[in-house]
């Protein structure tokens with residue numbers, strides 16, 4: 001399968017792409033030995049294609065899971081990752097994003113970046129010759145959602161028809177989750193205070209692709225009979241100056257606690273992208289309780305990203321071979 005060059009929001013994928021990523025991730029999680037050269041459906045994994053590939057990652061913000069899971073993913077695929085803190089590179093001294101992208105494209109097979117402003121990753125992708133992966137921006141967190149979909153599928157055995165209740169800030173994770181739910185046929189009920197709704201672009205995507213998204217203020221209404229209850233920090237990276245104000249707006253109403261989760265189905269799962277602020281958006285009793293799948297969810301970042309890197313890097317190779325063939329045909333005419 002040929003994927004689009006970049007992954008910036010999740011809107012670059014269609015339902016088939018998501019199904020394929022999850023399928024490859026499941027195979028990879030089942031064991032590299034089994035995945036190597038194994039046929040399944042239309043595709044065959046050829047791990048040799050990833051040998052010595054280089055993935056360069058730029059971080060404007062801190063990260064534990066994203067950074068480590070991508071580094072391990074590249075290593076397990078036979079390539080390697082180079083991690084750059086933005087303060088270590090010339091970007092921090094005024095070199096443009098475009099010039100950084102052009103330079104890194106000459107060394108790396110793909111570039112990942114975690115940025116404050118989403119526009120930075122758009123500019124990076126536009127100027128880079130190699131695939132660019134958004135490792136979180138203020139607006140989207142697509143890689144998180146691929147791991148989350150893998151987790152839900154593992155635990156529930158399916159995705160289509162499930163109801164996911166989002167409680168809290170309509171943030172970057174919520175936006176990509178709206179796209180992911182739409183592509184997999186999940187119903188999303190979002191409970192957030194007025195002024196903290198998800199992005200209009202994500203909602204438009206859902207509307208244009210027959211997604212089912214409902215926005216409401218009451219968390220109890222959203223969580224009622226849900227299969228999945230998901231929350232995230234009330235103060236995302238970059239929003240620290242709004243901390244006091246946000247805690248006043250969100251708490252105590254939007255905290256996922258025992259009383260709230262009791263309204264969901266008895267076999268509902270609790271999800272959180274992490275890091276969690278225990279005692280704010282979620283209580284210890286919920287995150288450490290029987291509904292929680294947060295550690296499985298964190299692990300699945302690794303497996304989903306391995307599948308994503310496999311497909312993006314092999315697609316980039318195919319595009320490159322195709323463009324060379326076209327160029328040489330042009331010359332022979």
Ligand code: CP
Pocket residue numbers: 062063064065066067136144273274275
């Ligand atoms: N969920 C997530 O992206 O975690 P990190 O900020 O630790 O990478």
Ligand code: NVA
Pocket residue numbers: 136171172173232233235236237273274275
């Ligand atoms: N919404 C959070 C997600 C962290 C992984 C943030 O942007 O800080």
